[in-house]
Amino acid sequence: MIANVSAIHHFTVGCTPADLPALLEFYTRVVGLQQGYRPDLRNPGYWLYAGGHAIVHLNALLRETPVRDGGALDHVALQAHGLLSTRQALRDANVTFDEAPLKGTHLHQVFVEDPLGLRIELNFDLEAEGLLGCA
Structure with a gap:
């Protein structure tokens, strides 16, 4: 074993400077992340938390x-x-989404697309949310 990986740390969406406003709005308004500290890097961008x-x-x-x-x-x-x-x-914001309960688990998936077409899967634990059998 080379590395003992335990989780995804982050993912990077490569884009143009003109794409940044729509992506920032999507990931903050639709996904619910918060804009935060980003080091002074070579290219413009944002880190979302x-x-x-x-x-x-x-x-x-x-x-x-x-x-x-x-x-x-x-x-x-x-x-x-x-x-x-x-x-x-998502309905109030007129954002298109698909849903899929993950059979044999307590997970319920909601899929949305970012402005560049990357599918984002939001995983909800129905047991933790008190929604088993209700979703």
């Missing part, structure tokens, strides 16, 4: 907006809380 940890880095390192084909990365999954309020907030 959940629970005091920067989990999404927006990095304007590209000259052209990437093609919306997703490449080899299918989606990124984030642990989330507040399924019922998330559904309502």
Whole structure:
């Protein structure tokens, strides 16, 4: 074993400077992350936080907006809380989303797409939310 990996630390969304405003709005308004400290790096961008940890880095390192084909990365999954309020907030904001209960588990998945087409999976633990059999 080379490394003892225990969790995803963060993921970086590469974009152009012009893509930054829409991405910042999506990840703060739709996903609910908070903009926070970012070191003085070579390219413009933002670090977006959940629970005091920067989990999404927006990095304007590209000259052209990437093609919306997703490449080899299918989606990124984030642990989330507040399924019922998330559904309502997405509806109120006219954000398209899909849902899928994960059979054989307590997880309920909600999928949204960021402005560049990256699928974001929000995972809700129905047992922790008191929604087993109700979702």
